[in-house]
Amino acid sequence: MGRRKVEIKRIQDKNCRQVAFCKRRKGLLKKAKEISILCDVDVAVVIISNRGRLHEFSSNNSLSGMLQRYESHVEAEKEINAEIQVAEHSKYSGFTTMGELLQTTERQLEETNADGLTVTDLIHLENELQTALIQVRSRKTHLMLECAKDLHEKVPYTLFLWRLL
Structure with missing residues (x-):
């Protein structure tokens, strides 16, 4: 009898669930070790069972160091995103809202014949459209x-697998 595809859903039988957890945990830890050796990367796996037991693997024997690297990486990403948002906001703060800008541009196109516009007017109109875009x-x-961040936060924290460069 061959293998069959396992439907991914919660296993109802407690004993079967425990056996599957043990086997899959061992497989996951084995794969983490293999990827760390084959690709020469730092890998950390933290698994917390439903009984509260902690199972971990760290390719460089310093899980706390890897967690600190991860936290500093996340903080650095947050700072970069905050700087980008501040820069974007200050860059476009002098303009009206996007809707108003588009309405103004649309009105200008409707009111005047585009053929009668001067080159300067067309350049100005093009710049407004580019700004809106x-x-x-x-x-x-x-x-x-934000959507990706929300999805990342919704991931259950019972299993962590980090690949840090």
């Missing part, structure tokens, strides 16, 4: 980063 892209990137 930059603001929209910036907002989209910000929302995507």
